[in-house]
Amino acid sequence: MPRPFRVPRSRASQTHQAMRDEIIAALEPILFDAYQHSYPLRSQLEAAFAAHAQARYAVAAHSGTVALVIALRAIGIGPGDEVITVGNSDISTTGAISLCGGRPVLCDVLESDYTMDIAAVEAQISERARAILPVDLHGHPANVKALRALADRYQLKIVEDAALASGAMDHGLPAGAFADVAMFSFAPFKPLGSAGNGAMLVTNDEAIHERLRLLVGYGYSPEPVTPAAWQNYVAEGFNVPLDGLQAALLLVKLPRLKEWTDRRRAIAAVLEAGLSDAPVITPRFRPESAPTFRSYAIRSDRQLELHDGLRAAGIETVIHYAPPIYRYDVYAGAFPNRDQLPVTELLASQVVNLPVTPELTDDELVYMIDTIHNLLVSQ
Ligand SMILES: Cc1ncc(COP(=O)(O)O)c(C=O)c1O
Structure with missing residues (x-):
């Protein structure tokens, strides 16, 4: 067995020990009561996170990686579209763009806080540019407020990779506030970590929210079912909602x-x-x-x-x-x-x-x- 680190990079088990009773009380009904318990918990977490992020809508997904794909699909990124992003990030960032059929275009970053150099973005905007994807690296907010003006001028959408930035603020608002969609990861080493995988997408845009929800849940129609159509799908989606057990844990941790x-x-x-x-x-x-x-x-x-x-x-x-x-x-x-x-x-x-x-x-x-x-x- 390797010797444990004297100063480890995660102390999730210690965090969880300190909240043991609350966590067990939250998990118990999911495991031992009726199965349906996990659905309302996910909705509760979405509502709580939306309030925390000061966003109108939040959609909980299985991981940051798939959430980025869904965010880009929801804003309409498809084959041939260019998305401007940075080269110092997780492969999920560029991978999400390519997985939508888009093309990642890289822009340099700042030496000061390691985030996208907003002044360098404009030179990368071509006819095919559709969106900008800044990354809040190490939890440092990219200057998305400044980016917003540029994006609006060129009619580009902004998807913020705030995977590492739960809790960060910028210009007095929670990270994500200036983007069309922002993604926060709940992977275990993130500032708000689950015990597995997880992520939250936030947006203020109703149409984007509807697309996010469809794509997370099979493309299943939100309309009530009727005898004429017991099942109806209005899009081809994924099946990647946040797991109910993780939602329960995160509901305890978010406050x-x-x-x-x-x-x-x-x-x-x-x-x-x-x-x-x-x-x-x-x-x-x-x-x-x-x-x-x-x-x-x-x-x-x-x-x-x-x-x-x-x-x-x-x-x-x-x-x-x-x-x-x-x-x-x-x-x-x-x-x-x-x-x-x-x-x-x-x-x-x-x-x-x-x-x-x-x-x-x-x-x-x-x-x-x-x-x-x-x-x-x-x-
Ligand atoms: C900057 C960044 N974006 C996206 C992701 C992907 O998130 P997840 O691990 O939840 O899939 C990560 C994961 O480490 C990340 O660091």
Whole structure:
């Protein structure tokens, strides 16, 4: 058995232990009472998340990956359509575009907060552009408010990949507020994690909401059934709603999200101050941006040495979103401008993600900061 990390990147089991009674009370009726319990729970979670995200509608889906496909389908992305996105993300982002028949077009990102460089988007807009897909990487909100004006000028839709950004705010509003559709993932390592897979799509647009709901649920007609049509389908959809057990767990956890996000921000502030005299670069944010810090993504020219040294010291670092998407074998030759994304390239060669969990103790924070100093300064 490998030795457990002294500072692990997830403490979900500890989080769940602290809420044990509430969680068991929520799961029990699904497992031991009538099966139908899980349907209302999913609707309850959708309502609660919509309120949290200040959105009119929310639709719960099986995973962020499939939710992105559904979001793009719901805004009408199909064969030949171009969607502008970034190269430093999960393959789900570009994969969702291709799986709709669309073509991902990459735009560079900012060195400050690692999100889409809004000023670089316009140069990528062609006749075939239909949408823009910014990513709130590491829980840092992309400047979707600024993007909105550009998108409206070119009649493009915005799908925000907020997979990592549950709890983040921007311009005083929850992440996702300026997009046509936003997706939040509930995979276990995300700021609001389930015990399996899950995601939420939010939108303020009634027509998009109807499409999302159809696509999540077989394309089944929402109209009441009649003897003439016991079943009716008005679209070809998937069968990928959020599992009821995950909905029950997330309903218990959602009210704590703000407290956890505040703690994540406090941890990031301590790391920023503690590393100010270390030879690393810490992220910088617009004043309106209030990230959720799924991890704390620092940069160093000694990326691998730092990552390996921290892991050897029991600190579970990860190098996330490197190499950039366009370097995966599946995309060989797919992105003609891959050599014109210098910041994406630089970040991938430098970033090291430090663990951030709400349960991280002050002593562990000091240990992380000291270890980084020892690794980089005293040698
Ligand atoms: C930026 C980003 N987008 C999308 C996804 C896909 O989400 P899921 O794991 O829920 O399918 C991930 C997952 O890690 C992600 O990091």
